[in-house]
Amino acid sequence: MSELLTAEGLHLHFGKVAALDDVALEIHPGEVVAIVGESGSGKTTLLRVLAGLMPPQQGQVLYAGEDVHAMGEAARRRLMRSDWGFVHQNPRDGLRLRVSAGGNVGERLMAAGARHYGNIRAEATEWLKRVEIDPARIDDMPLQFSGGMQQRLQIARTLVTRPKLVFMDEPTGGLDVSVQARLLDLIRALVADLGLAVLIVTHDIAAARLLAHRMLVMRRGQVVEQGLTDRVLDDPQHPYTQLLVSSVLAA
């Protein structure tokens, strides 16, 4: 099978609130899929369930044919530090703040068994350049960086081991608009260069249009519309999608 990740019949209720109501999804190698919807629509929950961070009450998530929620924590963690990456909205959740920029980028390499200091440092330097951070700052702490730089550092730290699938939770969330554009462009270029598959949760329609090949629109735990990004945005069918698109483009 050519799918990297597939999910079927996902259900998850918080009390009476349906966070996931019969959600299905698949993602292929090299595909960028955006999950859009307002806060509370269930999109972040979906991302967490797909990434194995939270079990569904019903349904299955398969990665390369293996059940993500049945594989046991050791295997899931191995996946998290090899094939997968996770970019958090708040870079502080994805970085070690008391470890230098170089150490942050190098950690995944070391976790994967890299034991040559010089090589690790060279690779970290290279990645700082790729995310447009001055390599002279390799020994600086993340707390000395701006929010946009921290986010770029988190991306370098995540991509350094060349994962196949990256989960991104509102990666431009807390940033200024000017900083957002730069970050989006950087993500776009890296994703294309590395041929990554990306599942990105965002409420930023413009970001989704720029990055995603395909899009899912979520509302109240359900996927109400999905398809080619430009078709969903330019010819929305569901009333909620029309509302979402018209409110954004009017701004």
Add this chain to the structure above:
Amino acid sequence: MSHQEQGRPTQPAAPDRAAALGPHAIRTEGLSKDFTLHLQGGIRIPVLRGVDLAVAPGECVALAGPSGAGKSTLMRCLYGNYGAGSGHVWVRHDGREVDITSADAREVRAVRRDTLGYVSQFLRVIPRVATQQIVAEPLMARGVGREEAMAHAAALLKRLNLPAKLHGLPPATFSGGEQQRVNLARGFAPGYPVLLLDEPTASLDAANRDVVVALIAEAKRAGTAIIGIFHDTEVRDRVADRLFEVAPMQDAA
């Protein structure tokens, strides 16, 4: 076998090969399109009804009809940018016909990468990406090497009279005419077997119009099927083999 694979052309299929595949590079079958505006009480606006259009390789068809008749809507349906209410859009892709209206997103992407090009009226600017890169990208997506793609992009931009000093800049600050030429270069660079052109000469001067007319003629000779909207009747008459009338719908409830 591998020695046969090596002979696969990356440029548009030669006319004899295209003819062997079937008579049409792109065709529609009973294509209809309505818009339902849920935010305006669910009002339905019918735009296209029962459109049957077929274009052969090497042929250029101009869409005709008054403004508001749905020519741009038809173009967008052909590209898959709009879905269809009913009917089909068949595109000859990779040796078979793919229905753009029902194909899944990945297949539509593959068709757009290898077969179906679209030059819209306006360039959707990607922040910070240089002009030459924008033009070279679709070539690289099809597996052309970076250097070759960049060289091809530069040559095409130059031919469209965009000076080399602009090639390294993102087109965000370019004039309308300059942006349109970037868009044209991006559309013509890969040599798609099917090319959709929405007002390709709207904001161009006479010299650049002539370049576009020449590019269209070359593409036709190479076997490209072209569907265009040309407000400029002089250009239209120079490039179109025939007209296809898009009639306005009577307003319905």
Add this chain to the structure above:
Amino acid sequence: MTEASIEAGYNFGYLDENTKRMIRRALLKAVAVPGYQVPFGSREMPLPYGWGTGGIQVTASIIGADDTLKVIDQGADDTTNAVSIRRFFNRVTGVATTEHTAAATIIQTRHRVPEAKLREGQVLVYQVPMPEPLFRLEPRVAETKRMHALADYGLMHVKLYEDIARHGAATTSYNYPVLVNQRYLMSPSPIPAFDNPKLDRMPALQLFGAGREKRIYAVPPWTEVKSLDFEDHPFQPARADAACVICGARDSYLDELIVDDSGKRHFVCSDTDYCASRPPVQDAAA
């Protein structure tokens, strides 16, 4: 030894038999899974935490009437801590004590490994203040447990990376982390990094007790113990570049002494038994 020589009213070895049995079970598990920290029900002892209560409980659980006990603190047999622990065991077990490494069957130690090579049949009991090697890097205990369970030790190398990036070399000079039997990351207790190589394939059994943290772990005889390092920055145990002023040793770990008000320094062997076993330097006058 006769029962009469034991302080009246106390069980042999101070601990009651049920407690010893509980600790021995923990020790067996620790030996079976080298480097793994086994929780145990640490008891209140007649001296405060930080004075070796973990080591004392381990020793009390394994000691028998025919054992010979040696206790060292920073390599010395004659420091307060060593003397009082030795006296404690003499009062509650009546076993023979010694200052000679070779003569001892059990050696309880704080912060050193004896210079003399240990042999099969001997047991080295370490007093451990903090058994968790990851605790400064990862404050969440549940997370450190998970990291051990999954052998997810990239973070420990991040610490080494940071040392080298900032100081040009690993700066950890004691309590230098080791990987036991290619599986568990372990704190060797606050021994100098100089002693780390002695842990590797040691013929004696090594037991580690942490009283306050309620953990026991072990390294069985002949087990591989590797100090963490990078290929291009191999582990290098540090030692003062000097000779002992008493015995002239250049191969032992040295303590630095300031001997007068002008700051004149002398180096002496930290292992007093080792130093005493060597002929003194002839020309003592400088």
